[in-house]
Amino acid sequence: MNSREDILSRVRANLGRTDSNALSGRTALNAYLRARPQGPRPKIDGDPVARFRAKSELLSSTVEEVSAANRVPQAVARYLAAHRLPAQAVCWPALADLPWGPSGIAVAARPATGSDLIGITGCFCALAETGTLMLCSGPDTPAATSLLPETHIAIVPAKRILIGMEEAWNLARSELGEMPRAVNFISGPSRTGDIEQTIVLGAHGPYRVHIVIVRGE
Amino acid sequence: MRVGLFVTCLVDMMRPRIGFAALKLLEAAGCEVVVPTEQTCCGQPAYNSGDREAARQLAIKLLDEFESCEYVVAPSGSCAGMIRTHYVDLAGEGEALARRMAALATRTYELTDFLVNVAKFDQVPGDYRGSITYHDSCAGLRELGVKEQPRALLAKLPGLTLNEMQGAEECCGFGGTFSVKFGELSAAIAGKKCDAILASGSDAIVGGDLGCLMNIEGKLRRMGDEKTQVLHVAEILSGTAKGAA
Amino acid sequence: MHFKARAGQKLADVLLQENLGKAKSKFVGMRAKAIVEVDAFEATREAAKSLRDRALDDLDLWLEHFEQQAARRGAVVLWARDSAEICRLVIDIARRHGVRKVTKSKSMLSEEAGLNLALEAAGIQPVETDLGEYILQINDNEAPSHIIAPVFHKSKEEISALFARTHQRPALTDIQALTREAREVLRPHFLSAEMGISGGNFLVAETGSVALVTNEGNGRMVTTLPKVHVVITGIEKVIPTLEDLSTLMRLLPRSATGQSISNYFSLLTGVRGQQESDGPEHLYFILVDNGRADMVGGEFAEMLRCIRCGACMNHCPVYQAVGGHAYGWVYPGPMGSILTPLFTGLENAIDLPQAATLCNQCGVVCPVKIPLPDLLRKLREKQVERHLRPLTERLALRVWGWVARHPRLYAISTQVAVRYLKWLAHDGDRNDRIRILGMATEWTRGRDFPAPEGKTFREMYAARKGKP
Numbered sequence: 044m045n046s047r048e049d050i051l052s053r054v055r056a057n058l059g060r061t062d063s064n065a066l067s068g069r070t071a072l073n074a075y076l077r078a079r080p081q082g083p084r085p086k087i088d089g090d091p092v093a094r095f096r097a098k099s100e101l102l103s104s105t106v107e108e109v110s111a112a113n114r115v116p117q118a119v120a121r122y123l124a125a126h127r128l129p130a131q132a133v134c135w136p137a138l139a140d141l142p143w144g145p146s147g148i149a150v151a152a153r154p155a156t157g158s159d160l161i162g163i164t165g166c167f168c169a170l171a172e173t174g175t176l177m178l179c180s181g182p183d184t185p186a187a188t189s190l191l192p193e194t195h196i197a198i199v200p201a202k203r204i205l206i207g208m209e210e211a212w213n214l215a216r217s218e219l220g221e222m223p224r225a226v227n228f229i230s231g232p233s234r235t236g237d238i239e240q241t242i243v244l245g246a247h248g249p250y251r252v253h254i255v256i257v258r259g260e
Numbered sequence: 261m262r263v264g265l266f267v268t269c270l271v272d273m274m275r276p277r278i279g280f281a282a283l284k285l286l287e288a289a290g291c292e293v294v295v296p297t298e299q300t301c302c303g304q305p306a307y308n309s310g311d312r313e314a315a316r317q318l319a320i321k322l323l324d325e326f327e328s329c330e331y332v333v334a335p336s337g338s339c340a341g342m343i344r345t346h347y348v349d350l351a352g353e354g355e356a357l358a359r360r361m362a363a364l365a366t367r368t369y370e371l372t373d374f375l376v377n378v379a380k381f382d383q384v385p386g387d388y389r390g391s392i393t394y395h396d397s398c399a400g401l402r403e404l405g406v407k408e409q410p411r412a413l414l415a416k417l418p419g420l421t422l423n424e425m426q427g428a429e430e431c432c433g434f435g436g437t438f439s440v441k442f443g444e445l446s447a448a449i450a451g452k453k454c455d456a457i458l459a460s461g462s463d464a465i466v467g468g469d470l471g472c473l474m475n476i477e478g479k480l481r482r483m484g485d486e487k488t489q490v491l492h493v494a495e496i497l498s499g500t501a502k503g504a505a
Numbered sequence: 506m507h508f509k510a511r512a513g514q515k516l517a518d519v520l521l522q523e524n525l526g527k528a529k530s531k532f533v534g535m536r537a538k539a540i541v542e543v544d545a546f547e548a549t550r551e552a553a554k555s556l557r558d559r560a561l562d563d564l565d566l567w568l569e570h571f572e573q574q575a576a577r578r579g580a581v582v583l584w585a586r587d588s589a590e591i592c593r594l595v596i597d598i599a600r601r602h603g604v605r606k607v608t609k610s611k612s613m614l615s616e617e618a619g620l621n622l623a624l625e626a627a628g629i630q631p632v633e634t635d636l637g638e639y640i641l642q643i644n645d646n647e648a649p650s651h652i653i654a655p656v657f658h659k660s661k662e663e664i665s666a667l668f669a670r671t672h673q674r675p676a677l678t679d680i681q682a683l684t685r686e687a688r689e690v691l692r693p694h695f696l697s698a699e700m701g702i703s704g705g706n707f708l709v710a711e712t713g714s715v716a717l718v719t720n721e722g723n724g725r726m727v728t729t730l731p732k733v734h735v736v737i738t739g740i741e742k743v744i745p746t747l748e749d750l751s752t753l754m755r756l757l758p759r760s761a762t763g764q765s766i767s768n769y770f771s772l773l774t775g776v777r778g779q780q781e782s783d784g785p786e787h788l789y790f791i792l793v794d795n796g797r798a799d800m801v802g803g804e805f806a807e808m809l810r811c812i813r814c815g816a817c818m819n820h821c822p823v824y825q826a827v828g829g830h831a832y833g834w835v836y837p838g839p840m841g842s843i844l845t846p847l848f849t850g851l852e853n854a855i856d857l858p859q860a861a862t863l864c865n866q867c868g869v870v871c872p873v874k875i876p877l878p879d880l881l882r883k884l885r886e887k888q889v890e891r892h893l894r895p896l897t898e899r900l901a902l903r904v905w906g907w908v909a910r911h912p913r914l915y916a917i918s919t920q921v922a923v924r925y926l927k928w929l930a931h932d933g934d935r936n937d938r939i940r941i942l943g944m945a946t947e948w949t950r951g952r953d954f955p956a957p958e959g960k961t962f963r964e965m966y967a968a969r970k971g972k973p
Binding site for chain 1: 524527528531532542543544545548549552553556559562563564565566567568569570578583584585586590634635636637640654655656657659660661664680681683684685687688691692695696710711712714720721722723725726728729730740745746747748749750751752754755762765766767768769770771772773774775776777778779780781782783784792794798799801802803
């Protein structure tokens with residue numbers, strides 16, 4: 044008997060599995076998958092954008108808002124200058140057409156490598172409940188751009204700020220159909236508390252996360 | 261109210277005055293108190309050691325002795341908890357016995373819980389003068405929800421100040437047979453409890469379980485403290501413990 | 506060495522005691538603050554318990570569904586009965602893909618299996634990347650002392666010395682600097698490893714995915730950069746839906762470290778798409794038994810609900826006193842005291858179920874409401890059934906039980922005993938005087954034995970009533 048059969052047969056025996064209860068079990072399983080009930084959820088009142096902003100800042104991300112997408116490069120340029128970071132980044136292809144040049148930032152629309160210091164991404168959506176970005180991997184939304192560089196800049200359309208994870212899954216199901224290879228929820232710069240339970244930012248992922256919320260188009 | 265007083269084996273052997281204090285309180289609360297004379301042990305040491313059979317026999321004995329009482333009250337969260345939450349488990353397959361155990365369980369109370377919630381007693385006869393800190397025993401707190409009840413009663417004593425210590429709800433390290441199976445570890449945990457007690461700057465440490473109190477007292481004395489009084493809440497409430505003054 | 510002897514050593518370890526004290530206040534305090542955000546915390550725990558039970562009660566069906574969904578997305582699902590098989594499967598996969606170096610993010614199962622040693626023996630270099638696990642690896646593969654914070658027991662001075670020795674660089678004292686150094690040392694490994702191994706916090710049956718909860722970014726590195734990704738996790742980790750995952754994610758980070766959400770939380774499904782530039786080309790799941798299948802549907806089945814948050818050990822007075830290494834195996838604290846005997850054999854872990862006061866602080870904080878003290882007591886019952894308890898203990902309990910059932914005998918014995926004890930204590934030199942059945946010396950190891958009043962309640966009550 045191979046391992047799979049060995050393990051499953053012992054599980055079945057311990058559960059008292061019969062053909063008839065397997066049938067009813069599968070019916071219940073499929074019904075549950077269709078129903079997908081949510082668990083108890085905390086009450087999240089007020090403006091989701093304001094909450095998202097407040098929670099993100101608590102997690103040591105920095106956040107600013109601009110009125111339109113074409114104002115993003117200026118905001119990013121100011122941020123980079125303020126932190127004395129180089130005005131050179133890689134970005135997701137969909138962001139390549141923003142007016143980076145006039146803001147003085149050299150942006151290459153290609154996946155990040157180990158030596159890129161700044162990665163600029165969009166997001167699939169964001170969660171107000173915890174101040175979290177949700178990024179879905181894909182040919183035009185490579186996961187490494189938000190991971191390898193020391194600085195991650197995320198552009199978040201205000202209308203994509205949802206209440207919580209449950210809304211995010213539903214949006215992913217309806218817009219993407221299937222789950223992408225990687226759904227990455229990002230809540231601030233990387234950190235570790237392994238040494239003396241002292242939190243340090245910038246473990247293996249980015250040291251800093253800057254979020255630019257875009258109110259308009 | 262006809263109350264059967266289960267003093268517990270520890271009180272019987274080590275501190276009878278706690279049994280008398282409980283008796284006095286229950287009578288002051290207007291109860292008719294009976295003390296079944298052949299009572300011994302609730303069976304918890306055997307139960308927690310995994311010897312179900314020994315525990316079961318003691319549970320049946322207690323059931324026979326106390327079944328006719330309207331209420332069963334013990335000055336111990338751990339023994340009351342044993343009866344209230346575990347006796348049904350010990351009844352095993354026998355349906356009739358399980359029903360009797362369940363009935364007994366619903367009528368069994370820790371002392372302060374009974375006084376506050378059943379007897380609705382508030383004319384506390386004690387006259388303790390001094391400051392105390394209160395240790396919440398694990399079984400009383402987590403099995404029976406005993407937390408506010410002793411505090412509500414203690415608050416009725418005008419000369420008494422209650423200082424809450426850090427970690428009042430943390431285990432003192434007694435754990436019944438744990439204290440004699442892992443003595444060093446048990447004493448180390450007791451040491452932390454005693455540090456918190458001493459840091460509270462109180463004249464006395466008070467609790468509802470003699471096992472915890474003996475553990476704490478033993479550790480305090482070994483640590484060189486001879487001043488801090490170690491008292492059962494029944495002693496304070498009944499007036500048999502006077503105070504630091 | 507048994508738990509008791511190890512515990513004795515740990516109690517005497519001054520540095521460890523200091524570290525334990527610091528860690529306790531952080532974990533306990535932060536969790537307490539974080540759960541306030543959940544609003545209906547108890548209702549959420551109940552929902553978490555219920556969804557875990559839903560999958561466990563039909564574990565075979567949910568595992569099959571997971572397997573189908575995962576395979577549909579290009580993953581290969583393998584099954585391992587035990588540690589040896591886990592190692593064999595991993596090495597096979599590594600060989601098949603020409604893997605010379607493996608980067609690992611946290612996997613308790615790989616600890617169960619002793620995987621790193623097996624990889625090394627097969628000529629494959631494993632590199633731990635979770636900072637705590639990395640520190641242990643370079644310290645001669647020291648075992649972790651906590652399931653969430655593996656170097657809970659180490660001070661920064663110890664770590665500093667270790668880094669200086671291993672990295673051949675000057676010793677740094679600043680925690681930030683030490684972390685930066687680890688980042689620099691590990692980064693090249695992330696970029697060059699051909700295979701990444703991770704654990705799996707949960708397997709989501711609905712989508713055939715694995716959920717990974719991490720903070721450092723190493724979990725993402727290990728599962729994004731190499732061309733092969735292997736997930737090793739227990740069969741009990743399967744949960745039905747993404748909604749269930751969201752419910753558990755409200756409790757897990759808060760219970761573990763007091764965070765509202767972990768820094769990174771990833772749902773990984775299938776292999777890299779045609780035009781994607783990152784992600785593994787090959788994804789393997791190794792679903793592990795190693796003792797779990799036997800627990801299904803049995804007396805200890807509730808333990809399978811465990812989501813490995815570590816709250817139980819953080820709140821346990823025994824763990825707080827001695828730390829994780831005293832427990833002797835992969836899993837410490839209350840959950841370890843239950844799993845170690847079940848996974849490695851009751852006779853191999855005699856002390857563990859006994860080393861608890863049954864205070865139930867663990868049960869109160871467990872996000873999936875496992876009745877840990879009840880399971881510990883059941884293990885004690887099993888020990889008694891299998892005659893694994895010492896004779897003195899069995900005798901003492903039997904004698905006590907027998908005497909307690911004979912009230913007159915009880916009356917006489919206790920009256921004699923308390924007079925004797927009072928006499929013993931009388932001189933004030935009580936500590937080394939009390940030696941009854943060997944048990945009292947355990948008591949007096951660290952504290953005094955308060956003297957009894959000298960008469961029993963029963964005799965005094967009878968006297969007051971005027972009865973003979």
